[in-house]
Amino acid sequence: MIRSSSTQHLTASMCNQGVLSAAASGLSDFIVNKGADVDRVFGISGINPELLLSPTLSLQLPNYCRVLEQAAELSGCDNFGLHYGQQFQPKSLGLIGYIGLCSPTLETALQNMAEYFHLHQKDTLTRMVDLGECWRLDYQIQHGAILTRRQDAELTLGMLMNVIREVLGAHYSPREIHFEHTRPELWQEHSKLFNASVYFDQPFNSIVLLKKDLQHSMPTSDPLLLTVMLDSLRLLNLSMQSQQFSDQVRSHIQLELSEGEPVLEKVAADLGLRSYVLARRLKTEGLNFSALVDQVRCELAEHYIGQKNISISEMALLLGYSEVSALSRAFKRWFGVNPRQLRH
Incomplete structure (x- = not known):
């Protein structure tokens, strides 16, 4: 399954305008399920819904962040991004998900995803910070036009936790969760879903993980496919730099x-x-x-x-x-x- 689907995800990064549409997998249905008018949400956000039909297409990053904020506002679901992130399976992440799935261990999966995340989503910082007995996985949008990005942050950390829980189990508890934004009204839900202490008003959106927990093997590890993908990604990175x-x-x-x-x-x-x-x-x-x-x-x-x-x-x-x-x-x-x- 990984072999047959990965080629189209590699090709997608050549024309990535901001974030691959795989990041919005199931978004239309989720908006409807939360009781909002999906056409109105997309209309206000300036998104053509046809761009969501294939993970090989892409969206402008400001519009992607805006559609999440509008969905939260118009649905009345303040934790929209938090809930949306829970539905993501690693394969739904497209390109960046397959990089993780092909890696040998969970630790290398997260390192590879952090290193190549910019091919999935532009104007974004992702890194693994060594804290001694722990790794801190940081995520931060660094696009000057995007000031409101809470829903995206909660969605993305939820997606990353699903990659981790693919290996360590559905109830795995990280050491800590950090968010840049101020504590929301329904913050207890964050602690429950992440099964960890959650801190707000932090410098980055982060997941803190014990290193010993990350030594587990990825169940779908594929060293040959990973090598091919990473070699291709290095070449595709040059193509992305020529974006108009x-x-x-x-x-x-x-x-x-x-x-x-x-x-x-x-x-x-x-x-x-x-x-x-x-x-x-x-x-x-x-x-x-x-x-x-x-x-x-x-x-x-x-x-x-x-x-x-x-x-x-x-x-x-x-x-x-x-x-x-x-x-x-x-x-x-x-x-x-x-x-x-x-x-x-």
């Missing part, structure tokens, strides 16, 4: 749309650039900022128009227009008809 700059700008534009008209200076500042540098780099790809904003709006509009539960006036706000008339003019330019005509 416009993809990063598009991600920030999508985040800005819900606040109104995206502004070049604001997006440039979020990317740590001067506005003229952003404009110059887009020009090398044959683009300008206004054209990119229009392109993003058009793509999102094509998705929103099929969601009957999103009204035309709400669609205008989601696309950053203060008036429906501005949306109608844009629709006529894009599609030749106004939104109501296209919807009917």
